[in-house]
Amino acid sequence: MRAVTPHAEEVLGGTVVMQNMTGAVGAIALNHVANSDADGYTLLMGAENPQLYKVMGLGDKDYSEFTPINILARGTPMLVAGKDAPYDDYAGMMAYIAENPGELRMGATGPGGLPSVITAMINSVEGEIDVINVPYDGDGPALTALQSGAIDVYPTGVGAAIEYIRAGKMKPIAIFDTVKNTTLPDVALITEIDEAYAAYLPWGPFFGVFAPNGTPDDVVEKLSVAYAEAAAHPDFVNLMEGRGFTMMGISGAEATEFVTKWQRVTSWLLQDAGLTKVSPEEFGIARP
Numbered sequence: 216m217r218a219v220t221p222h223a224e225e226v227l228g229g230t231v232v233m234q235n236m237t238g239a240v241g242a243i244a245l246n247h248v249a250n251s252d253a254d255g256y257t258l259l260m261g262a263e264n265p266q267l268y269k270v271m272g273l274g275d276k277d278y279s280e281f282t283p284i285n286i287l288a289r290g291t292p293m294l295v296a297g298k299d300a301p302y303d304d305y306a307g308m309m310a311y312i313a314e315n316p317g318e319l320r321m322g323a324t325g326p327g328g329l330p331s332v333i334t335a336m337i338n339s340v341e342g343e344i345d346v347i348n349v350p351y352d353g354d355g356p357a358l359t360a361l362q363s364g365a366i367d368v369y370p371t372g373v374g375a376a377i378e379y380i381r382a383g384k385m386k387p388i389a390i391f392d393t394v395k396n397t398t399l400p401d402v403a404l405i406t407e408i409d410e411a412y413a414a415y416l417p418w419g420p421f422f423g424v425f426a427p428n429g430t431p432d433d434v435v436e437k438l439s440v441a442y443a444e445a446a447a448h449p450d451f452v453n454l455m456e457g458r459g460f461t462m463m464g465i466s467g468a469e470a471t472e473f474v475t476k477w478q479r480v481t482s483w484l485l486q487d488a489g490l491t492k493v494s495p496e497e498f499g500i501a502r503p
Contacts, residue, residue, distance in 0.1 A: 216260040216422070218454050219287060222445035227437075233260070240264050242274040249280045253427040255434035258284065262422040266478040267327050270485065270500070272492035277478065281425035282435055283470035285442035288460040289421035290372040291396055292333050294388035295380065297361055300368070305389040305408050308368065309341065316345040322357040322369035323348045326490035327481075329420060330357070333370035333391060335484040336418075340411045361385055372420070373398055374459030393417055398459050414503065415480050419461065423470070439466040479503045 220231050236244035241264045251257035259281065268274035294305070302308045312319050324330050338344060349366050351357040354375045360366045362384050377398055379385045387402040393416050395404065405412045424442050426435060445451065446464040455462055465473060482495040483502045495502070 216424075219442070219445045219448075219451050220260075222448040222451060223441040226441040226444050240268075240273055242268060242276075245276060245280075246274070248425070249276055249427055251427060253429035253431075255426060255430050255438060257427075258438070259425040260422070261425060263420050263474075263477065263481075264327075266474060267481060267485070269498045270482045270491040270493050270495050271327055278425060278474045280428055282428055282430055283466055283474065284424040284426055284435065284438045285446060285466050286421055286423035286463045286470045286473060287442070287446050288455045288462050288464075289417070289419040290329070290374060291419050291459060291461050292329055292370060292391040293373050293376060293399075293402070294333070294368060294370055294391075295358075295361065295376045296368045296386045296388050297364055297366075298383060298385055299364070300386055302388075303386060304403060305405065308388055309344075312344055312346060317347065319346045319368060320349050320366040321346045322360060322366045323350050324353055324357065325350075326485060329372060330370040331488070331490060332418070332481055332484055335488040335490070336391070336412065336415050339415075339484060339487065340409060358385075372459060377459050391416060391418065392461070396459075396461075397456065415484070417461070418477065418480060421463070421473075421477070423463075442466075476503065 216233060220233060224231055236247060241261055245259060245261065245265050248257055248259040265277045268277055302311050321334065322330060351360060354371055357369050358375065358379060361369050373396060380387050387399055389405045389408060390396050390399060390402050391405045393406050393413060406416060443464055452462060479500055480503050482500050485491045486495055
């Protein structure tokens, strides 16, 4: 957010004061903005977390309380394997699992994180795969474990894995997206392997700028134009692409549709995997 906002300031002709507000996986900041005057002067710069607050028992608000100013970018999920893995692609990995049930060690993080969602997506398409899920505190420890051979496969983001792949320290197995990734154009898309994945994609951790519902239309328009121009600035685009993010730069109905689908897909994948605290049905979140 600190990379894109200076460019938005140039368009707005004013200053945007950014205030870090930590706590409750972002819920304190979300509630603060939701309860502020809907005048365009208090915005939320947040990631995808609020779309899971309800089903994970973290809060009773989500992005339905907000108008998207701009969904700036999203992470692109992928599967990576150790460099000495006896398979080089998704089909080979699945064949290995079938031939060696209960042996493949797949890294995991907490419920709601990218690895848990991608694993749930695989189980939804393939049926429950017989692997050992090994928990880690985050991408850093899990990717270190993958390189040392402590685990065999890990679902992560392109941005987290790209340098290790370039250095030959791990193998790319598949990218979970519907369009070729410019950073790793030679890596197969999961939808090329099995079209069933298209029902869940595009998917990935996202971040953007949001205003409380009720903010006047002309104010929303002015802010949306400013952040759209900022998101298109070459400095910001290069930063995002260099880190493996997929640029979005969407607002209005398109942004609302994206965050709604994201919530439905993710909530029900986690529900079916037994990782939610409350069923999405309780909140009227429809199964995709």
